[in-house]
Amino acid sequence: MSNNVYVVAEHIKGRFDDITFEMLGKGKEIAGALGGEVVAVLAGSGVKGMASQLGTASKVICIESEALQQFSPLAYAKAVSAVVGAHQPAIVLTGYTSMGMEIGPAVSVDLNIPLVSFVGSLSVDGGKAVAVSQLYGGKMNVESHADGNQCIISILPGAFPADAGRSSGSPAVEDFAAPDLSGLAVTFKKLIEPEGGDVDITTQDILVSAGRGIQSDENLPIVEELAKKIGGAVSCSRPLVDSKWMPKTRQVGKSGLKVKPKLYLALGISGAPEHIEGMKDAGLIIAVNSDPKAPIFDYAHYGVVGDLFEIIPALTGKL
Amino acid sequence: MNIIVPIKQVPDLVEELEIDASGVDLDRSSLKLKLNEFDDHALEEALILKEETGSTVTAIALEAEDVDKILFTAFAKGADKIIKVTGLENPSAHQAAQAMAEVIMGLSPDLVMTGVQAVDDRDGQIPVLLAHYLKIPHVSVVTSVKAEGGGVTVSKEYGGGLVAEFEAKLPLVVGVQAARQSPRYVPVAKVRQVMKSATIEEVAAGSTSATAGSSVKRFFKPEGGRGAEMLEGSAEEQASKIIQTLKEKGIIK
Ligand SMILES: Cc1cc2nc3c(=O)[nH]c(=O)nc-3n(C[C@H](O)[C@H](O)[C@H](O)COP(=O)(O)OP(=O)(O)OC[C@H]3O[C@@H](n4cnc5c(N)ncnc54)[C@H](O)[C@@H]3O)c2cc1C
Numbered sequence: 001m002s003n004n005v006y007v008v009a010e011h012i013k014g015r016f017d018d019i020t021f022e023m024l025g026k027g028k029e030i031a032g033a034l035g036g037e038v039v040a041v042l043a044g045s046g047v048k049g050m051a052s053q054l055g056t057a058s059k060v061i062c063i064e065s066e067a068l069q070q071f072s073p074l075a076y077a078k079a080v081s082a083v084v085g086a087h088q089p090a091i092v093l094t095g096y097t098s099m100g101m102e103i104g105p106a107v108s109v110d111l112n113i114p115l116v117s118f119v120g121s122l123s124v125d126g127g128k129a130v131a132v133s134q135l136y137g138g139k140m141n142v143e144s145h146a147d148g149n150q151c152i153i154s155i156l157p158g159a160f161p162a163d164a165g166r167s168s169g170s171p172a173v174e175d176f177a178a179p180d181l182s183g184l185a186v187t188f189k190k191l192i193e194p195e196g197g198d199v200d201i202t203t204q205d206i207l208v209s210a211g212r213g214i215q216s217d218e219n220l221p222i223v224e225e226l227a228k229k230i231g232g233a234v235s236c237s238r239p240l241v242d243s244k245w246m247p248k249t250r251q252v253g254k255s256g257l258k259v260k261p262k263l264y265l266a267l268g269i270s271g272a273p274e275h276i277e278g279m280k281d282a283g284l285i286i287a288v289n290s291d292p293k294a295p296i297f298d299y300a301h302y303g304v305v306g307d308l309f310e311i312i313p314a315l316t317g318k319l
Numbered sequence: 320m321n322i323i324v325p326i327k328q329v330p331d332l333v334e335e336l337e338i339d340a341s342g343v344d345l346d347r348s349s350l351k352l353k354l355n356e357f358d359d360h361a362l363e364e365a366l367i368l369k370e371e372t373g374s375t376v377t378a379i380a381l382e383a384e385d386v387d388k389i390l391f392t393a394f395a396k397g398a399d400k401i402i403k404v405t406g407l408e409n410p411s412a413h414q415a416a417q418a419m420a421e422v423i424m425g426l427s428p429d430l431v432m433t434g435v436q437a438v439d440d441r442d443g444q445i446p447v448l449l450a451h452y453l454k455i456p457h458v459s460v461v462t463s464v465k466a467e468g469g470g471v472t473v474s475k476e477y478g479g480g481l482v483a484e485f486e487a488k489l490p491l492v493v494g495v496q497a498a499r500q501s502p503r504y505v506p507v508a509k510v511r512q513v514m515k516s517a518t519i520e521e522v523a524a525g526s527t528s529a530t531a532g533s534s535v536k537r538f539f540k541p542e543g544g545r546g547a548e549m550l551e552g553s554a555e556e557q558a559s560k561i562i563q564t565l566k567e568k569g570i571i572k
Contacts, residue, residue: 012477071483073447073475074456098460098477101435101494105443108413109451114532115413115443131533134541136438137332140345141541144441144533151533154443185456185488189472194480206570230571242360242497248480255460255476255496263570270332284568286561287547293335295541302564303547304557314558319571 025164055169197249213268357434
């Protein structure tokens with residue numbers, strides 16, 4: 001086993017996702033503490049040219065294959081397993097993302113390496129990983145220590161600064177022969193782009209954002225009225241989209257859009273890590289929630305513990 | 320198709336969470352439990368498939384406090400069979416997945432559909448762990464599963480609303496993020512009726528070799544209100560304070 005930290009790079013449509021840089025920055029720090037190096041694992045087809053963007057890594061391991069042209073759960077899991085199995089790094093970082101969620105648990109079972117998930121803070125103690133997971137929708141932190149010297153860590157997007165890992169350069173590029181990826185039972189068909197909406201919430205200065213606390217789509221008009229009065233647009237958390245109360249284009253968060261308005265008014269949103277990911281960089285966050293322990297208050301600049309059905313009309317009335 | 324839906328309960332986050340005396344677990348005596356919302360979506364998508372294709376749906380859960388309730392509810396919603404796997408106490412995700420896999424293997428599944436995540440999945444998410452113990456393929460973070468030409472077409476979500484479509488042969492494990500429609504509601508009276516008529520099949524868990532491979536050292540609450548200045552008073556006063564703040568910051572005039 002080595003003291004190295006391997007980062008599973010994520011890319012789509014020829015671009016690295018921020019999580020890649022977030023993990024590289026953190027990975028470099030952790031590798032330093034272990035006396036090893038941070039190494040990027042880059043799987044794809046014709047992706048070698050992208051390696052120069054991963055200058056934070058000492059080395060980029062490139063696995064190229066036709067079967068890796070597009071992300072595919074099994075093919076990518078097998079490719080990463082092959083590298084990790086052959087090189088035995090101390091720590092593997094994957095994103096707690098749609099792609100990483102297919103890879104981390106797969107490698108964990110295939111190679112019998114422990115996995116810690118939902119991780120928002122990571123350090124090393126006595127050569128072993130110490131990871132803090134944000135469990136229970138962000139309401140509880142749980143610190144885990146790896147039992148052995150190897151661990152896979154699934155990192156929450158936005159937990160570490162991307163800038164710390166964003167540096168171009170010319171890391172050593174090493175080819176790794178892809179394992180047999182023929183005849184896999186899951187095949188990529190196509191990418192479907194999101195439909196354009198009437199409003200682009202990523203360009204709004206003011207977002208009035210509704211969560212499940214709104215209880216029913218029949219209550220949405222009071223949110224719309226407030227948004228109109230304050231001069232903003234309505235956005236929302238995921239459950240409102242899953243319930244078909246709001247279009248997908250208004251969803252803020254991990255599987256929705258990242259927004260950075262001057263004001264983000266969170267109404268009845270608990271502040272689950274997947275939501276926080278999409279709005280934590282807003283200029284001013286004001287949260288209204290009936291639960292004083294709601295995690296959203298950990299990220300808001302101002303908090304109001306109260307009933308949104310009282311606060312919203314009061315606000316609208318005063319504008 | 321033979322569809323297996325593993326489900327479980329998680330703490331209802333509306334209630335206050337407390338840490339127990341050990342410091343490495345929740346105080347379970349004060350917990351209110353509810354069905355993991357993503358498992359609810361998995362069950363819904365399975366029931367839609369059942370209606371579309373005449374599949375059979377089996378809901379399966381590991382023994383835990385009050386777990387009969389979610390199994391009977393699944394039956395009331397339309398599951399054909401309900402199974403409880405007994406004999407595992409507070410398993411890690413790896414252990415739960417391995418025990419589940421052993422039982423599911425014996426059921427010859429075409430599709431295994433379960434929630435993409437649960438709020439307490441410390442050592443990994445069930446769908447992909449399960450798939451690798453079952454040694455069958457997986458697609459997770461899925462928002463629709465459609466039967467097509469002997470296999471299925473699944474939609475997997477990335478960030479920003481981007482979706483990838485995959486064609487998959489069976490068997491397959493699917494981690495469901497959201498069903499095509501909101502999970503159906505079933506009246507309590509109907510669940511009560513089912514409790515009298517339906518039976519839960521019990522299967523003992525085999526011995527599991529899987530461990531999390533990591534140990535919990537402590538539970539601690541995030542520092543509540545870190546950063547947030549709380550605006551107190553009546554609703555009217557709180558609203559006035561919000562508006563005053565917005566004016567001071569130059570966000571509104
Ligand atoms: C892979 C993945 C991707 C995801 N992507 C996203 C994403 O992009 N965006 C997203 O939002 N979620 C996403 N989620 C879901 C996320 O985990 C949470 O389930 C979701 O954010 C919860 O939404 P919520 O805060 O509106 O609802 P809840 O967590 O149910 O919170 C409702 C809140 O309303 C409060 N409330 C209730 N009544 C009132 C009242 N009368 N007045 C004031 N407050 C009240 C409650 O105290 C509670 O805090 C994703 C999950 C997964 C697994």
